[in-house]
Amino acid sequence: MSQSQLEMLTDLAQRARDEAGQTLAQERQSAQQTDARIQALSRYRTEYSERFQTAMREGIDPASMYNYQRFLASLDAALERARQALEEQRKRVEKSQENWRQQQRKVSSYDTLTERRLREEQKQQNRQEQKSNDEFVNSRTARRSSETPH
Secondary structure, X not given: OOHHHHHHHHHHHHHHHHHHHHHHHHHXXXXXXXXXXXXXXXXXXXXXXXXXXXXXXXXXXXXXXXXXXXXXXXXXHHHHHHHHHHHHHHHHHHHHHHHHHHHHHHXXXXXXXXXXXXXXXXXXXXXXXXXXXXXXXXXXXXXXXXXXXX
């Protein structure tokens, strides 16, 4: 594989990793928003339930009691839907995390290949320099030997 091909693959892997990271961030943000909605619904349900309890202590007509109960049931249903949505969102977060990890492993693999290639090129360059130095020393020694009278 040529250096340019390896650079291209590394660049593509980095882009895919970055996109996976953005998706992961969006999924996490969505999960946080869903969790915040659950917290808000829970607080509202608690407040409404307290109002209902107060109304019951003070005396309430059957129609109002029925309305309170229906509204509390609708809040409970909304909370259940939100909890299910949060569970689904958490699964999407996990899936996005795994995708990001896979993309990061690809980038790391290409980085490792690049490092190996660079080390190999450095070794070859060092060998070439050593060979050139050896040839220079040998030719110099040979010239001196030929210049020296026997």
